[in-house]
Amino acid sequence: MTSALAVPAVFDPALSLDAVGPIPVNEPLLDGNERAYLLDCIDTGWISSEGPFVERFEAAMAAKVNRRYGVGVANGSAALDIAVAALRLGPGDEVILPSFTIISCAAAIVRAGATPVVVDCDPLTLNSTADHYAAAITPRTKALMVVHIYGLPVDMDPILALAERHGLAVIEDAAEMHGQTYKGRPCGSFGHLSTFSFYPNKLVTSGEGGMVMTDDPELAERCRSLRNLCFNNRQRFIHDEIGWNYRLTNMQAALGLAQVEKLEQTVARKREIGRVYTDLLADLPGVQIPLTGTNYAEGLYWVFSLILDDSMEMDAKAAMAVLADHKIGTRPFFWPMNEQPVFRKMGLFEGVSCPVAERIARRGFYVPSGVGVTEIQMRRVAAVVRQVLK
Numbered sequence: 001m002t003s004a005l006a007v008p009a010v011f012d013p014a015l016s017l018d019a020v021g022p023i024p025v026n027e028p029l030l031d032g033n034e035r036a037y038l039l040d041c042i043d044t045g046w047i048s049s050e051g052p053f054v055e056r057f058e059a060a061m062a063a064k065v066n067r068r069y070g071v072g073v074a075n076g077s078a079a080l081d082i083a084v085a086a087l088r089l090g091p092g093d094e095v096i097l098p099s100f101t102i103i104s105c106a107a108a109i110v111r112a113g114a115t116p117v118v119v120d121c122d123p124l125t126l127n128s129t130a131d132h133y134a135a136a137i138t139p140r141t142k143a144l145m146v147v148h149i150y151g152l153p154v155d156m157d158p159i160l161a162l163a164e165r166h167g168l169a170v171i172e173d174a175a176e177m178h179g180q181t182y183k184g185r186p187c188g189s190f191g192h193l194s195t196f197s198f199y200p201n202k203l204v205t206s207g208e209g210g211m212v213m214t215d216d217p218e219l220a221e222r223c224r225s226l227r228n229l230c231f232n233n234r235q236r237f238i239h240d241e242i243g244w245n246y247r248l249t250n251m252q253a254a255l256g257l258a259q260v261e262k263l264e265q266t267v268a269r270k271r272e273i274g275r276v277y278t279d280l281l282a283d284l285p286g287v288q289i290p291l292t293g294t295n296y297a298e299g300l301y302w303v304f305s306l307i308l309d310d311s312m313e314m315d316a317k318a319a320m321a322v323l324a325d326h327k328i329g330t331r332p333f334f335w336p337m338n339e340q341p342v343f344r345k346m347g348l349f350e351g352v353s354c355p356v357a358e359r360i361a362r363r364g365f366y367v368p369s370g371v372g373v374t375e376i377q378m379r380r381v382a383a384v385v386r387q388v389l390k
């Protein structure tokens with residue numbers, strides 16, 4: 001698929017493809033202790049989940065997000081599976097979550113045999129609000145799954161109050177929010193359990209990896225058991241429950257620890273990326289860029305998203321295809337849970353509509369905004385975006 005849209009001659013040659021080269025959507029930055037810690041794993045022979053970096057990484061994350069316990073797991077999706085299972089959510093229980101999120105959230109609920117109930121989101125913050133959650137509460141509701149989307153945290157206080165009023169558990173998915181705060185409190189510090197992902201496009205990466213965080217010693221113990229096949233403490237190979245092998249390796253934790261050590265710099269870099277793109281694109285008509293902040297948080301810019309107004313002829317898919325022709329990597333937005341074929345086949349979300357999520361899924365995408373992106377790359381991205389969307 002090639003577009004007819006050639007970059008015109010007036011285009012600054014310093015920003016041409018020849019000058020800047022292809023721009024990947026994400027490139028991690030492994031410039032701290034990553035190498036030293038990984039070599040330590042090899043030199044000591046500690047490569048499995050039994051190695052010492054696992055506990056060090058868990059403690060470092062717990063300190064960062066003000067939690068008593070961190071339980072390192074294989075990935076962020078596994079962390080959600082464990083969080084749902086730890087709360088013993090199951091058949092007959094409804095869990096409310098945003099429609100605009102990754103499938104891992106709903107999948108964890110469905111796998112537990114519980115019922116996911118999805119709600120729409122705010123068109124500016126892209127997050128679901130207390131009003132969305134409140135409208136979906138029924139006598140069967142047992143938990144609220146809160147997911148911070150793309151860079152701005154969810155407005156937590158009204159949701160925590162709502163949960164308290166109805167006696168509901170709260171799971172906070174903070175997979176995109178390492179280093180972000182809500183009213184000065186760390187994301188990942190809210191709810192009975194919170195979860196993180198350390199996929200390479202997250203602010204802390206361990207290649208693959210995740211963590212469940214809590215302040216409750218019993219829940220922490222239960223999460224540890226669930227990640228390790230529920231071997232019981234009395235006699236190994238006798239099980240009272242089914243868990244998973246969702247363990248994190250020492251090598252992953254080594255990488256993760258080195259990444260946590262420089263989280264402040266990563267956050268500062270992400271905000272700088274957000275500022276540069278905002279300066280370059282704020283005046284572009286017909287395109288919604290991320291809010292720089294709200295009264296409870298500054299933008300973190302996990303990704304820098306563009307949402308094309310309905311008035312624009314191109315939708316996200318078309319715009320992304322043209323950017324791909326220019327060797328600029330992009331990713332589409334999440335696709336709403338209420339429109340997922342797999343869930344519709346299961347008879348879920350019948351008659352449910354989430355107009356905001358459905359619109360932004362078709363109109364939104366994000367541009368290269370990993371910590372490795374350079375100033376000249378951002379200037380090329382902005383120049384091409386302006387050309388393409390004019």
Ligand SMILES: *Cc1c(COP(=O)(O)O)cnc(C)c1O
Binds near residue numbers: 104197198209210
């Ligand atoms: C990345 C992400 C996950 C899943 O993490 P994996 O490590 O890729 O399994 C879960 N929730 C949200 C909101 C995410 O962005």
